[in-house]
Amino acid sequence: MKLNVNGRVRELDVEPQMPLLWALRDGLGLTGTKYGCGVAQCGACTVYLNGQPARSCSIPMSALSQAKVTTIEGLSPNASHAVQKAWVELDVPQCGYCQSGQIMAAAALLAKTPKPTDADIDAAMTNICRCGTYQRIRDAIHVAAGQKKLGDVLASYDTLDASAVSSVQA
Amino acid sequence: MNTNTSMNLSRRQFLVNTSAVGGGLALGLGFLPEAMAAASYTTLTPDEINIWVVVKPDDTCVIRIARSEMGQGTRTGLAQLVAEELDCDWSKVTTEMPTPGQSLARKRAWSDMSTGGSRGIRTSQDYVRRGGAAARLMLMQAAANRWQVPVGELLAKEGVITHAISGRTVTYGQVALDAAKLTPPDPKTLILKKPSQWRIAGKSMRRLDTADKVDGRKNFSIDLQLPGMLTASVKQSPVFGGKLVSYDDSKISKMRGVKGVVKINDSTLAVVADNFWRANMALAALPIVWDEGPNAQVSSDTIDAQLKQGLGATGDFWQRKEGDAPDAIAKAPKKVEAVYTSPFLAHATMEPMNCTVLISKGRAEAWVPTQSAEGSLAALAESSGVPIENCDVYKMDLGGGFGRRGGHQEYVTQAAQVALKFPGKPIKLVWSREEDMTHDFYRPISMAKMSAGIDAQGNMVGFHVRVSGQSLNALLAPMNIKNNKDTRQLQGFWQEPGDAQLGYTFPNLLTEYVMRNTHVPVGPWRGVNTNQNGIYMECFLEECARAAGRDSLEFRRVLMKNHPKHLAVLNAAAEAGDWGKPLPTGVFRGIAQFMGYASYSAATAEVSVSAKGEVRIHRMVFALDSGHVVNPAQVKAQIEGSVIMGLSAVFLGENTVENGRMKERNFDTYPLMRLKESPKVETVLVPSGDFWGGVGEPTICVVGPAVLNAIFAATGKPQRDLPLRKYGLTLV
Numbered sequence: 025m026k027l028n029v030n031g032r033v034r035e036l037d038v039e040p041q042m043p044l045l046w047a048l049r050d051g052l053g054l055t056g057t058k059y060g061c062g063v064a065q066c067g068a069c070t071v072y073l074n075g076q077p078a079r080s081c082s083i084p085m086s087a088l089s090q091a092k093v094t095t096i097e098g099l100s101p102n103a104s105h106a107v108q109k110a111w112v113e114l115d116v117p118q119c120g121y122c123q124s125g126q127i128m129a130a131a132a133l134l135a136k137t138p139k140p141t142d143a144d145i146d147a148a149m150t151n152i153c154r155c156g157t158y159q160r161i162r163d164a165i166h167v168a169a170g171q172k173k174l175g176d177v178l179a180s181y182d183t184l185d186a187s188a189v190s191s192v193q194a
Numbered sequence: 195m196n197t198n199t200s201m202n203l204s205r206r207q208f209l210v211n212t213s214a215v216g217g218g219l220a221l222g223l224g225f226l227p228e229a230m231a232a233a234s235y236t237t238l239t240p241d242e243i244n245i246w247v248v249v250k251p252d253d254t255c256v257i258r259i260a261r262s263e264m265g266q267g268t269r270t271g272l273a274q275l276v277a278e279e280l281d282c283d284w285s286k287v288t289t290e291m292p293t294p295g296q297s298l299a300r301k302r303a304w305s306d307m308s309t310g311g312s313r314g315i316r317t318s319q320d321y322v323r324r325g326g327a328a329a330r331l332m333l334m335q336a337a338a339n340r341w342q343v344p345v346g347e348l349l350a351k352e353g354v355i356t357h358a359i360s361g362r363t364v365t366y367g368q369v370a371l372d373a374a375k376l377t378p379p380d381p382k383t384l385i386l387k388k389p390s391q392w393r394i395a396g397k398s399m400r401r402l403d404t405a406d407k408v409d410g411r412k413n414f415s416i417d418l419q420l421p422g423m424l425t426a427s428v429k430q431s432p433v434f435g436g437k438l439v440s441y442d443d444s445k446i447s448k449m450r451g452v453k454g455v456v457k458i459n460d461s462t463l464a465v466v467a468d469n470f471w472r473a474n475m476a477l478a479a480l481p482i483v484w485d486e487g488p489n490a491q492v493s494s495d496t497i498d499a500q501l502k503q504g505l506g507a508t509g510d511f512w513q514r515k516e517g518d519a520p521d522a523i524a525k526a527p528k529k530v531e532a533v534y535t536s537p538f539l540a541h542a543t544m545e546p547m548n549c550t551v552l553i554s555k556g557r558a559e560a561w562v563p564t565q566s567a568e569g570s571l572a573a574l575a576e577s578s579g580v581p582i583e584n585c586d587v588y589k590m591d592l593g594g595g596f597g598r599r600g601g602h603q604e605y606v607t608q609a610a611q612v613a614l615k616f617p618g619k620p621i622k623l624v625w626s627r628e629e630d631m632t633h634d635f636y637r638p639i640s641m642a643k644m645s646a647g648i649d650a651q652g653n654m655v656g657f658h659v660r661v662s663g664q665s666l667n668a669l670l671a672p673m674n675i676k677n678n679k680d681t682r683q684l685q686g687f688w689q690e691p692g693d694a695q696l697g698y699t700f701p702n703l704l705t706e707y708v709m710r711n712t713h714v715p716v717g718p719w720r721g722v723n724t725n726q727n728g729i730y731m732e733c734f735l736e737e738c739a740r741a742a743g744r745d746s747l748e749f750r751r752v753l754m755k756n757h758p759k760h761l762a763v764l765n766a767a768a769e770a771g772d773w774g775k776p777l778p779t780g781v782f783r784g785i786a787q788f789m790g791y792a793s794y795s796a797a798t799a800e801v802s803v804s805a806k807g808e809v810r811i812h813r814m815v816f817a818l819d820s821g822h823v824v825n826p827a828q829v830k831a832q833i834e835g836s837v838i839m840g841l842s843a844v845f846l847g848e849n850t851v852e853n854g855r856m857k858e859r860n861f862d863t864y865p866l867m868r869l870k871e872s873p874k875v876e877t878v879l880v881p882s883g884d885f886w887g888g889v890g891e892p893t894i895c896v897v898g899p900a901v902l903n904a905i906f907a908a909t910g911k912p913q914r915d916l917p918l919r920k921y922g923l924t925l926v
Contacts, residue, residue: 039450042471050425050469055417056410058593059470060544061627065861068544096410103409111408115400115827118835119265120407121544121593127408146870152861154544154594155265156838158872160831181827182398 025085029054030098040086045069047085048095056096056124060152067151070125071095077132096124099131107131110168114177118155125151130165139169241370243332244378245292245303246276246325249370253353255282257326259289260297260304261314262565263403264595265835266890267828268314270401274824275319278395279326279386282366283353289402294567295586307567310600310718312791312888315824319886324381331379336372337364389822389883398827403591415563415590416548420620423550424453424466426612427473428625429482430633431461433490433854434713438463439483446476455480458611466612470624489713490854497639497712497851498535504662504708505533505643511660513684517702519645522656526647530741532734534644534914536663536726537848539637539719540856540864545593546630547605551613552620553578558585558610563592565600573603577610596839597718601670602635631864632856635717636849638664640683640726644734647702652742654753656702659687659730664716665709666723683707685723686731686788686895692885694724694790696731697760698753714851720839721894724790728895729844729902729916732786736903737912746785746903747773760787763794763819763880770878771798771815781812784903788895793887794819797900799873803908807922809845811873811901818877818893821885830877833893837875840897842867845918845925871925 027034029052036051043062048054048071057080060068064079071080072094099105103112107130110116117123126149133140133148140148145165153161166172242248248256257276263269273289297304305321306313330350337355338345341362349356353366389396406412431437441463443455451472457463465480467473523529550561551574558580564570567589575582587606592599609623625633640663647656667674667682674682685694687705719725739749747768754761764787768774773785780802787796800813816833823829846865850857858864905923906912915921 046469046471049417050471053419054410055413055419058414058544059416059546059627061861063627063860063862066544099409103405108408112404115404115831117265117404117407118267118831119544119592119594120403120412121414123407124410149869152544152866152868154542154596154839154866156835156867156872157831158838158867158869159834159875161869178398178827181830 027052027085027088027093028090029093030095038085041084044071044080044083044085044088044093048080048093054095054097058121058124060122065152066122066125067129068122068125070128070151072128072132075135077129096128099128105131106168107134107164110164110174113174114160114164114167116157116160116164118157122151122153126153126161130161130168133165134169139171140165240374243329243370243373244325245300246322247280247329249333249366249373251367251370253283253286253365253367255280255287255353255366257287257289258292258304260292260307261318262307262309262567262589262592262595264309264563264565264592266314266832267401267825268309269403270399271315271824271828272318272322273402274395274397274399275315275323276326278392279323280330281350281352284394284399286353287402291589293586293588294571297568298571298582308569308600309565309595310597312793312891316792316886316888321381323386324384327384327386328378328381329373331384332373332376333366333369335376336369340364340369340372395824398825401828413590414545414593415550415561416545416593416624418550418561418590418622420550420552422618423620423622424468424616425470425473426456426464426466426609426621426623427470427477428458428462428464428608428623428629429477430629431484431486432632433484433486434715435461435489436487436854437461437485439485441483442481446480449476449479452476454615456612456615458608462608464608464612464623466616466621474626486854492713492854493852494850500710500712501639501641501662504710505641505660507708509708510678511706511708512704513679513681513707514687514689514703514705516700517656519656519658519700519702519704522702523645523647523658526655527650528648528741530646530648530734530738532644532737532912532914534642534730534733536640536729536916537850538639538714539843539847540631540634540849540858541594541596541598541719542631542861542864542866543592543594543596543598546627547599547625548623549605549609550620550622551578551606551609553580553610553613554618556580556584558613559588560606560609561588561590562606563590563595563599564603564606565592565595565597566603569600569603570606573606574610577607578614596720597722598634600718602717627861628859631859634849635715637719637725638666638683638716638723639712639714640664642726642730644730646734646738648738648742652744654700654738657700658704660706660708661727661730662708662710664711664714666716666718668709668711669716680707680709683709683723684727686727686790693792695757697757697787697789698750699756700753713854720836721790721891724788724892724895725840725843725898728786728788729898732788732896732899733902733906733912733914736784736906750787759794759819759882760789762882763787763817764796766878766880767796767798767815767817770817770876773798782904782907784900784905784907786896786899786903788899790892790895791888792885793821793889793892795892795896797896799900799904801901801904801908803905803923807924808926809905809918809923810926811841813876814873814900815876815878816893816896817880818889819880819882820887820889820892821881821883823879823881826879829879829889832889833877834875836890836893837897838867838872840894841871841901841925844898844901844916845923848917848920867925
């Protein structure tokens with residue numbers, strides 16, 4: 025069967041009931057899309073179908089029809105998307121395993137809502153991160169959207185609190 | 195459990211015997227396709243200045259990292275420490291990870307590779323810094339030799355050696371080959387920089403490993419694709435301790451891609467296919483008969499009864515006995531008593547357990563996300579039967595660890611057992627999420643009976659804690675149970691300074707641990723026993739403060755006079771968290787402090803609780819004294835992560851036992867905290883500079899109690915049972 029992925033039509037010999045996730049990973053070697061739960065809970069497998077975020081672990085190949093699939097590998101050339109750049113600048117990832125999905129979800133949010141409020145971010149970012157990078161994900165989305173200055177956010181990560189140091193030494 | 199015991203024995207023998215095995219072993223290059231660049235293989239090269247530092251002709255400094263990277267930032271932090279003493283150009287630093295096989299072949303040159311207990315930096319900082327300093331001196335000596343000048347006339351800075359008198363300069367890369375031939379200085383003679391002189395360490399350098407995490411390029415172990423690779427999906431007896439009776443592989447042998455069924459041991463099998471989905475579908479279709487055994491009668495209720503019995507049992511359970519606490523409490527005018535409970539908890543790393551093994555031509559190789567590279571190597575050698583000098587393990591960065599991938603290496607053993615049946619073919623063995631969730635080594639279940647006596651003036655006169663629950667050591671390290679006392683389960687209540695010392699002094703104190711083991715396998719879980727014990731201690735102390743009619747902070751301060759470091763961090767959190775200052779209507783504060791992994795933590799939380807039990811965390815302020823801070827931004831990232839994992843546990847986390855097996859199978863029934871529930875965390879780092887403490891784990895133990903105490907303040911009702919979602923409280 026044929027699959028349109030990241031702007032190329034690829035030929036795949038897989039079962040119609042195989043979830044898109046496994047066709048991407050094992051069939052096409054696009055391993056940036058991750059397996060986390062297999063039941064559309066965690067979002068590590070987030071890709072776009074015709075530009076809309078979807079959880080590829082729970083979408084059988086037979087349901088795709090002519091849909092255009094975008095994976096993390098196809099999000100931008102050379103990791104140049106504003107979300108990817110903010111992720112790098114703020115060192116958002118810890119282990120990094122869930123971050124493909126987080127980035128895909130964040131980029132989809134900004135495509136729809138270029139200046140998201142915290143409530144918009146709460147509603148759109150439902151992927152699980154076990155390392156707990158949520159605070160930096162929120163900051164990075166605001167930086168990518170131009171709502172926060174990179175330097176200000178970085179400075180907030182960098183400080184040793186002088187007044188508190190004095191209270192320790194006292 | 196037999197496999198665990200024999201594996202532990204083997205690992206101990208391996209760790210003891212390695213120096214004897216050392217020397218003279220061939221360093222095979224192994225099977226390493228280009229796609230595996232992420233697992234950067236190390237070879238002995240002429241530009242190796244010493245085991246920690248390789249300098250390339252283009253001045254690239256390759257710093258070797260022996261510990262595993264699982265997101266905690268140890269790769270970057272350790273590189274900063276080496277680079278600091280090396281005085282190189284940070285922008286030219288890259289890293290690579292030596293394999294345990296290479297280390298073994300060089301008489302365990304890289305020392306301890308295990309990565310747990312928040313030890314990555316604190317227990318290797320001294321020797322890696324000396325490695326960097328030694329390399330710098332050798333590079334300078336090589337320049338001095340070339341110019342025929344005394345080395346004392348040279349200055350090294352940012353990778354350039356300068357002879358100011360003659361105006362000559364040379365870069366590290368230009369003298370590296372000469373330096374590598376010199377005799378290294380005695381590490382003991384090196385004088386390390388003071389933290390006040392640091393320009394690379396102590397700074398919020400960007401992580402060295404972020405770029406390929408944002409575009410899908412990073413290869414986790416589960417992403418490995420090797421020529422001819424087959425994939426295995428595993429099924430272990432649903433009831434822990436059950437046995438495999440039979441299976442009917444004729445039912446799946448014609449399914450597409452299926453290569454066969456391998457019985458791994460008497461309670462485990464795997465289906466092998468040409469990809470994971472096919473293997474897993476075939477596994478689901480495979481008829482299997484289990485002998486579930488007597489453990490099938492066990493449930494959460496029977497385990498609760500077992501633990502409750504321990505709370506009242508008579509016997510010799512004491513660990514600290516200072517004065518006579520039961521007597522003092524009995525005679526006190528005011529008595530406070532409470533029973534707290536804490537459930538089993540799965541690690542739920544986002545990357546499920548997996549390992550790839552290739553056994554070919556008398557050699558065994560494993561690619562594995564491991565917290566214990568040498569443990570993985572021992573497991574590979576033992577299970578494959580290949581002599582250890584013909585085995586190696588390529589460490590892949592972990593998609594989460596949290597303690598799950600250290601002491602237990604059963605996924606390596608399983609992959610090796612399957613690979614033995616498919617010689618010459620790489621076998622990628624992957625656990626489904628359901629297998630991962632139902633066959634974890636869970637955070638041990640426990641209960642605590644807490645008792646205190648308070649005099650007429652509101653002072654504590656006696657304090658008694660009895661913990662009843664499962665022991666980590668009983669399963670993992672029975673040799674650490676000495677004189678029938680298992681001190682590990684009372685982590686955080688210890689008297690000895692320096693690790694997990696109780697920060698309070700009571701006129702009369704009794705601590706007791708009653709071991710009540712179950713058939714559920716347990717293991718270390720980020721923060722280990724400081725999680726439960728921190729909640730027991732700090733939440734009960736809150737009950738005592740209220741009974742005494744005292745302010746939470748003042749009540750603690752009185753008890754902390756002999757513990758200035760604990761107190762200083764508590765004060766730092768209170769000050770930054772505006773303790774005592776007015777709050778908006780309906781918002782309440784909580785505070786907590788505790789110690790673990792040689793670091794001191796404290797936190798305040800501000801919460802409101804609606805009539806429907808919706809808990810909103812408005813603010814959390816966290817203070818940490820880890821002695822030194824190698825990378826403030828990454829320490830803060832660890833604290834932010836600890837807050838999320840700690841709150842997930844308190845509000846959401848529980849694994850329950852039904853008919854001998856784990857009931858929760860995936861994230862729909864084992865929910866984890868998501869972004870919308872996560873509070874803003876403010877961190878205050880207060881390193882006092884005279885010790886080296888951990889970061890990843892000690893920062894979790896105060897998260898729960900600070901929030902629980904704020905909820906107590908809001909509702910007037912202490913929360914003694916977890917997770918809160920079962921008791922009418924939800925995080926919003």
